[in-house]
Amino acid sequence: MVEPHVVVLGHAADRTGPPMYLLQLLRDLDRSGLRITIVLLRGGELLADLQELAEVRVVGEPVDSAAALPGRLAEEPARLRARRAQLADLRDVDLAIVNTAWSIHALPWLPVPPARLVSVVHELGAGVADLLDRPALDALLASDRFVAGCGAVAGMLADDLGVPAERIDLIPYGVAQDGSDPVPVDRTQLDADDDAFLVLAAAVPDRRKAPDLFVHLAATARRRRPDVPWAFRWIGATEDDPRLADARTDRALLDAGDLVRFVPPTPALRTALAAGDAFVLTSRQDAFPLAAVEAALAGLPLLCFASGGIGALVEPDGGRLVPFPDLESMVDALVAWHDDPPGRTAAGGAARERARRHHDAADHARAFDRAVLGGLRGDRPAGAPA
Amino acid sequence: MHGDEGDGPVTRPHVVLLGHGAERTGPPILLAHLVRGLAAGGRYDLSVLTARSGPMLAEYEAAPARALAVSAAREPLGRTAAALRQVGAGSAVGPLQDARRRQVARRLAPADLVYVNGATPPTADLLRALDPPPTTPVVVHVHELDVGLRINLGDEQRRDLFDRADRIVAASGAVARLLVDGHGLAPERITTCAEFVDVAALQPLPPDEARAAAGIPAGAPVIGGVGLLDWRKDPDHLLRAVHALRRSDPDLDPWVLWVGGDPDSDDGRRTAAEARRLGLEDRFRHVGHQDHPDRLLGAMDVFALPSREDALPLAALEAAATGLPLVCFRAGGIADLCDLGAGTTVEYPDTAAFARALADLLADPEARARVGSAARALVRAEHDTGVGVARIAAVIDAGLEGGRR
Numbered sequence: 001m002v003e004p005h006v007v008v009l010g011h012a013a014d015r016t017g018p019p020m021y022l023l024q025l026l027r028d029l030d031r032s033g034l035r036i037t038i039v040l041l042r043g044g045e046l047l048a049d050l051q052e053l054a055e056v057r058v059v060g061e062p063v064d065s066a067a068a069l070p071g072r073l074a075e076e077p078a079r080l081r082a083r084r085a086q087l088a089d090l091r092d093v094d095l096a097i098v099n100t101a102w103s104i105h106a107l108p109w110l111p112v113p114p115a116r117l118v119s120v121v122h123e124l125g126a127g128v129a130d131l132l133d134r135p136a137l138d139a140l141l142a143s144d145r146f147v148a149g150c151g152a153v154a155g156m157l158a159d160d161l162g163v164p165a166e167r168i169d170l171i172p173y174g175v176a177q178d179g180s181d182p183v184p185v186d187r188t189q190l191d192a193d194d195d196a197f198l199v200l201a202a203a204v205p206d207r208r209k210a211p212d213l214f215v216h217l218a219a220t221a222r223r224r225r226p227d228v229p230w231a232f233r234w235i236g237a238t239e240d241d242p243r244l245a246d247a248r249t250d251r252a253l254l255d256a257g258d259l260v261r262f263v264p265p266t267p268a269l270r271t272a273l274a275a276g277d278a279f280v281l282t283s284r285q286d287a288f289p290l291a292a293v294e295a296a297l298a299g300l301p302l303l304c305f306a307s308g309g310i311g312a313l314v315e316p317d318g319g320r321l322v323p324f325p326d327l328e329s330m331v332d333a334l335v336a337w338h339d340d341p342p343g344r345t346a347a348g349g350a351a352r353e354r355a356r357r358h359h360d361a362a363d364h365a366r367a368f369d370r371a372v373l374g375g376l377r378g379d380r381p382a383g384a385p386a
Numbered sequence: 387m388h389g390d391e392g393d394g395p396v397t398r399p400h401v402v403l404l405g406h407g408a409e410r411t412g413p414p415i416l417l418a419h420l421v422r423g424l425a426a427g428g429r430y431d432l433s434v435l436t437a438r439s440g441p442m443l444a445e446y447e448a449a450p451a452r453a454l455a456v457s458a459a460r461e462p463l464g465r466t467a468a469a470l471r472q473v474g475a476g477s478a479v480g481p482l483q484d485a486r487r488r489q490v491a492r493r494l495a496p497a498d499l500v501y502v503n504g505a506t507p508p509t510a511d512l513l514r515a516l517d518p519p520p521t522t523p524v525v526v527h528v529h530e531l532d533v534g535l536r537i538n539l540g541d542e543q544r545r546d547l548f549d550r551a552d553r554i555v556a557a558s559g560a561v562a563r564l565l566v567d568g569h570g571l572a573p574e575r576i577t578t579c580a581e582f583v584d585v586a587a588l589q590p591l592p593p594d595e596a597r598a599a600a601g602i603p604a605g606a607p608v609i610g611g612v613g614l615l616d617w618r619k620d621p622d623h624l625l626r627a628v629h630a631l632r633r634s635d636p637d638l639d640p641w642v643l644w645v646g647g648d649p650d651s652d653d654g655r656r657t658a659a660e661a662r663r664l665g666l667e668d669r670f671r672h673v674g675h676q677d678h679p680d681r682l683l684g685a686m687d688v689f690a691l692p693s694r695e696d697a698l699p700l701a702a703l704e705a706a707a708t709g710l711p712l713v714c715f716r717a718g719g720i721a722d723l724c725d726l727g728a729g730t731t732v733e734y735p736d737t738a739a740f741a742r743a744l745a746d747l748l749a750d751p752e753a754r755a756r757v758g759s760a761a762r763a764l765v766r767a768e769h770d771t772g773v774g775v776a777r778i779a780a781v782i783d784a785g786l787e788g789g790r791r
Contacts (some may be wrong), residue, residue: 130659131475207656216735223736246617249537253694253717253734284663307663323633324663328738 003035004094004376007114008054009106011099014044015265016204017290018100021149022174026053028365033044033377039106059109083109094376101128104140110245111299118372119143121153124308125160126286137161145346147372149173149364150288152309169371174364175293177356181300184274191261196231197338200300201275202269202291205237205262213282213325219254221331228338230259235272235367236291237262249303273298277344278337283308284324296355301347303333313359319349391443399786400431402497402516406508408440408455410677411614412581412700413504413529418445419584420503423775425449426624430782433494437487437508437515441677454490456512461487487515499785502526502547503536510543513550523785526551527778528561529581531695531718533618535569544569544708553785555579555778558698558719577781580719581698582774585766588680596684600643607640607748610686610710612679612701615647615657617694622660623737624692628743629664631748633653638748642670643686645679646701683708687754688747691720694734698723703769706761711754713743 013019023046026036035311036054040047041061050056060079096114098104101123119140121128129137141161146168148154154170156333157163192198199218203209211234218232237244239262266272269291272278279295281304288309293301302319304310311321322329337344401424405417417434422445424430432451436443439455446453456462462483470479491512502509505528518524526547535544548569554576556562563580565571572752590596594604602608609628613619621644629640642661648654649672650746661670665779671684679701683689689705691714696702698719706712714720721731730747732739747754752772767773 216737219735223733245537249533250694250735253532284660325629325737360686 002092003033004309005035005037005090006095006097006373006376007090007093007110008036008038008097009103010038010040011103012042012044013040013047013050013056015046015267019046019050020290021120021122021173022099023049023053024174024361025365025368026050027176028362029369029373030365034373037090039090039109041103041106055087056164059086059106061105068261076114084111084382087111095372097372098140098143101132101140104132104136107139117143118145118147120147120149122149122287124152124156124285128156129160142348143167145169145372147171147368149156150309151312153287157337162301169367171364171367171371172358173257173288173290173293174359174361175290175297175355176361177297179356182270182274184298185268185271187275190231190233190235190263190272190275192228192231192233196229197334198276199230199232199278199334200235200273200295201233201280201282202273203281203289204233205234205243205247208284209286210282211237211244211262212250213284213327214280215247215250215254215256215260216307217280217282217327217330218260220327221334222256222257222259224328225335225338228335232260232261233263233276235263235269236265270294270298273300275301278303278334279319280330280334281305281310282330283296283382286310288313293355293359296348296351296359299345299348299352301344302351303330313351313354317347318354319347398429398431398612399498400433400495401499401501401782402433402494403501403503404504404509404512404516405434405503406439407435408436408442408446408453409438410441410675414440414442414531415700416581417503418442418449419582419771420775420778421446421449423450423771424779425451427779428750429779431495433497434708435494435512437512443758452494456490458486471541484511484515486513488517491516497522499782500524501782502551504528505539505544507539507543507545510539510547512786519784520703523552523788524550525553525555525781525785527555527557527579528565529557529697531561531564531697533695534566548617550787551575553577553781555781557581559722560719561697564728577777579774579781580769581700581703582769583700583703583707583765585770588683588704589678590684590708591681593684594709596682597687598675600645600673600682600685602641602643602671602685607638608643608686609640609688609690609744609748610643610645610683610705611690611692612645612683612705613647613693613699615644615651615653620692620694621647621657623694623735623740624690625657625664625666625670625691627690627737627740627744628669629666630738631745632666632669634741635745635749638745640669640687640744640748642666643673643682644671645682646675647672651727680704680708683685683710686710688713688744689729690714690740690744692740693717696720703765706758707765707769709758709762711747711757711761713740713747715740723759723761726764728759728761728764729757745782 038056040058043058088111090110091112093114095116098119146157148170154168158165194283205211221230273295279300279302286308292310302314306321307324307326314321320333408414434446434453436455439458443453467479556576556578562576566573583649661667683705689710689712691702696718700722706728715734716731717734722729730743
């Protein structure tokens with residue numbers, strides 16, 4: 001019997017949200033009875049982990065015709081032929097899963113359209129309609145079904161992009177968990193003193209995630225309460241990351257070199273977060289960053305702008321949501337948590353309980369299996385032996 | 387001494403002025419004011435050499451001065467440089483570009499004084515290419531603050547520039563303080579010659595005509611800014627402040643007008659996205675680059691300068707000259723002007739305080755008129771071309787008379 005063939009189209013294997021989501025999903029899914037091939041536009045540090053779970057082919061991103069040098073553009077037809085040759089055998093695809101909207105760019109390279117297309121959308125407007133050109137957006141919208149990990153994305157698909165609600169599966173995101181409390185790392189690993197009030201963020205340092213506002217938040221907190229030994233640490237970027245050039249300069253202008261530091265990404269994010277006192281997300285827009293779930297599981301109260309899908313985890317008692325871009329209100333929350341440790345602990349506890357109850361990766365995988373893969377295996381119940 | 391006039395040779399000193407570019411932005415515009423003012427006095431032979439070409443070259447020539455540019459592109463030999471880098475021969479780019487700069491610089495007669503307008507990588511490169519004899523005095527006019535001096539300029543370029551300078555002109559008190567406190571330069575080497583604008587040339591449109599030109603209803607309250615859209619000028623911060631203002635004072639309901647930059651650029655799209663995110667798309671008007679942005683100053687009730695840092699931007703001086711009150715962060719020379727009565731300064735990056743300052747002025751027409759009047763008087767007294775050119779001419783004359791340090 002021929003196994004159903006599932007191809008996952010992904011943009012990268014770096015340690016960022018969607019690739020980490022895919023890795024966890026594949027770990028938790030019942031993959032028996034399925035042939036799974038992953039096609040990535042580029043590699044990354046999670047490549048080896050993904051290769052343990054499925055065959056992976058890295059095909060390279062298309063060059064930007066507006067920005068590429070002439071020589072690079074001239075090479076593009078040959079690279080396109082090489083990409084097609086690399087994927088020429090993928091003619092029997094029963095299901096293609098697009099993991100992130102941008103990955104739709106890999107779909108035309110399949111030699112034959114897949115029998116069925118499911119798109120897992122992790123982005124809000126900034127990552128979909130604002131990022132994709134019309135042909136790519138049309139290709140994405142032609143998906144048979146959509147998976148949204150939070151209500152904000154489901155709402156965006158339905159309200160902004162006109163996707164019929166019956167084609168959208170809302171399956172709450174999850175992260176791996178075993179019910180135990182993480183043991184905090186030593187604060188020296190975060191370049192912070194034991195007596196500091198340690199405010200943590202965890203994200204790639206691009207503009208959407210707003211490290212610039214993180215620096216401003218730190219400066220605002222120091223101005224409002226200079227007596228507090230603030231320490232703001234952004235996990236997920238080295239100090240020399242070129243994407244931080246503006247934030248670094250701002251930090252220098254504000255004489256905040258000791259106040260704000262950038263810490264490299266870590267595979268043990270939860271134990272790093274557990275060393276903090278509060279988690280803050282300054283993103284201009286963010287669908288549902290898994291780092292916030294990790295922070296909740298680490299017992300931190302959550303502080304975010306009300307500009308994405310994380311509100312369901314934060315509200316009503318797991319932290320504070322404030323209107324974008326109200327840094328003063330963010331500082332109000334941080335000051336309140338600093339001055340009221342029991343209140344802070346209670347908020348962190350509430351966030352942890354909600355994360356444990358609603359955001360377990362194993363639950364997500366089971367629901368994903370039922371909604372997306374179940375039909376491939378006939379009537380075999382999800383999770384049953386193949 | 388070089389130059390000819392009338393029947394025989396005269397002894398007018400040849401002053402070569404170096405600029406990073408000839409686009410219609412602050413330092414090149416100020417250089418045009420300066421060249422026109424110096425030329426009008428008839429005491430100097432003037433040449434301008436810029437790294438990049440642009441529309442201001444014609445204005446330099448009209449001064450009159452001889453005007454040359456090394457390249458029409460962003461860098462000399464742009465295509466060749468790109469090709470060399472692509473084939474892995476990037477190390478050859480620098481020497482080739484230096485040769486090109488020297489080739490153009492040789493077309494100028496020897497200088498009696500070199501005036502470097504701006505402490506930037508392109509002007510540092512031009513000075514190295516010109517390589518004036520050790521006896522030729524060099525004046526460096528610093529328009530930059532920390533971002534320009536510490537981030538944009540490499541350590542070696544900065545050292546070369548300051549070591550070679552016999553005299554340093556600081557564009558504002560903020561620049562002078564930074565040079566002394568931040569870079570260890572001796573105060574006696576520095577002369578503060580505040581930036582200046584041609585007050586008589588400013589022609590703001592009548593308010594409602596200007597609003598109509600910007601797509602804003604007649605009579606609507608308008609907070610305005612002028613400048614590029616880059617990170618340093620930070621128009622996004624103004625949008626965030628106006629968003630806060632609309633929450634704290636919804637009755638004021640101001641419009642935001644930004645003049646300058648390209649709405650279709652990445653920065654333009656980013657700013658538009660920030661406006662959408664903040665729910666300001668119906669109250670935000672972005673008018674791209676204007677040859678005469680002063681015309682749209684007529685639409686504004688308050689001029690906002692949200693820059694992270696700015697030595698003494700001409701756009702703010704022009705706004706003040708037309709009687710607009712200013713709001714800025716304490717992040718450059720305009721703060722000094724505001725402290726003298728031209729507006730309100732708040733600490734960077736206190737968005738809420740910036741919003742409050744805007745709201746206070748918008749809500750109080752008498753305060754706007756009073757502060758705007760003070761702003762106009764200050765600029766006319768201290769920042770008009772006559773005053774500004776005379777200050778710099780005195781530095782040039784001292785250099786010509788005194789030679790090297």
